[in-house]
Amino acid sequence: MNSTRRDFTELTMMSKEKWNDxxxxxxxxxxxxxxxxxxxxxxxxxxxxxxxxxxRD
Known part of the structure; x- marks a missing residue:
């Protein structure tokens, strides 16, 4: 598990391709x-x- 979680607000401002699994x-x-x-x-x-x-499948 990634110890540094990105905030949902931050994630919604970037492409889903840049989100990790x-x-x-x-x-x-x-x-x-x-x-x-x-x-x-x-x-x-x-x-x-x-x-x-x-x-990604």
Whole structure:
């Protein structure tokens, strides 16, 4: 596990291609768990995360 975690605000200001696998997995899981409370912008971020995760398979 990476001992230096980047803040979600910092991460959202950069391409998902620059996120590491741990960050993608963590925020994909967190946003999925909160899906019923996520606004359209959050849903868009979740879709971007999912696309990036699938592109790395």
């Amino acid at each position: 741990e960050e993608l997995f963590y925020f994909q899981h967190a946003l999925s768990q909160l899906l019923q409370y996520v606004n359209p912008e959050g849903l868009s971020i979740l879709h971007e995360i999912n696309r990036e995760m699938h592109s």
